[in-house]
Amino acid sequence: MPSSSLKPPQQERSRKGEKALLQAGLKGIETRGVAGLNMADVAAEAKASIGSLYFRFGDKSQFVEAVLAVALKEFQDRGFALCETAEREKWPQRRILEGWVAVVVTSVRERRSLVRELISHMATRPDAWKPIHERRRQLEDRLLSVLSARSSSGRNPAREMRLRIGLQVVAATVINMVVVDPGPLRINDPSAKDALCDLLFSFIGAPTTNAKGKAAPQHKAVRSKKA
CATH class of the missing domain: 1.10.10.60 (Homeodomain-like)
Incomplete structure (x- = not known):
């Protein structure tokens, strides 16, 4: 910074x-x-x-960190925009999580070269990860507050922890697709969002298909007004 x-x-x-x-x-x-x-x-x-x-x-080092802050804010703005829309329109929990996965995939896909470069740059700078962790926690807290508002049972700490882990797995998988690209799932694969939603829903114990046996519809990532 x-x-x-x-x-x-x-x-x-x-x-x-x-x-x-x-x-x-x-x-x-x-x-x-x-x-x-x-x-x-x-x-x-x-x-x-x-x-x-x-x-x-x-100097150049401080400038690169400032550029990183801009990229992080772009993602954070998209995440908060999704939460605000979901709260205002009273989205069901499933749609909120599908939208969240779409935001992660779309944001990283659009900035994949930047993501790859910045992760390599930060590999030897542990302190550079602090703003990333902080913004991630802020976004997750906001997301969980919206999800709990849509739950009839209110907040459940054990379920929230499981969901946080699931979100971490999704984010790590997306980053891995960009940095390592091991396959078979790749960042440009049209099925990436669907596959990651299934992964998340399976991990948290939610059905991966709707009541008619079809995959639940995916929702476009919500962009921030500033994006």
Whole structure:
């Protein structure tokens, strides 16, 4: 993350300039990787000076961490947007979980090059995982609160723990499909969401098919208004 001593931009022009630099960083990492990311190219892409880039972020390492924060926020916004929609429209629990899996798969699929590069970058930086874990917990807590509101029996700690583990397994499988790609399930496979939903429902003890014996319908990932 950028140094805490750095003050957030106050003027609209400064905020737009920072956003342009971060978006250029996202594009640069996706196309050239972290090692190949050139700060001068980032500045040129954002139509900014190299001096303003270093002044704002300090160095390349801090800039990469700021780019990671942007990618994490994109995912978090999608997750919260799904929870808000599910709460407002009173989705049943099954539809909420299907939507959640869709968000995970779609988000990673769209940013797979970035995900692969950032995981490799963070492999030797244990502290870099902290914001990921924190945002994941925030999202899971929000998701569980929405799910419990749709349950007639209220909150069940044992069931919630099992669900958290199931969500962890789904997320880890999606990341594995991008980083290692061992097959047979691949991130671009159209059946990826269905297969992961079946995996999750089986683990938490929910039926993987609906009452008519057909696979439950999948729901498109809900995008955040900012995405």
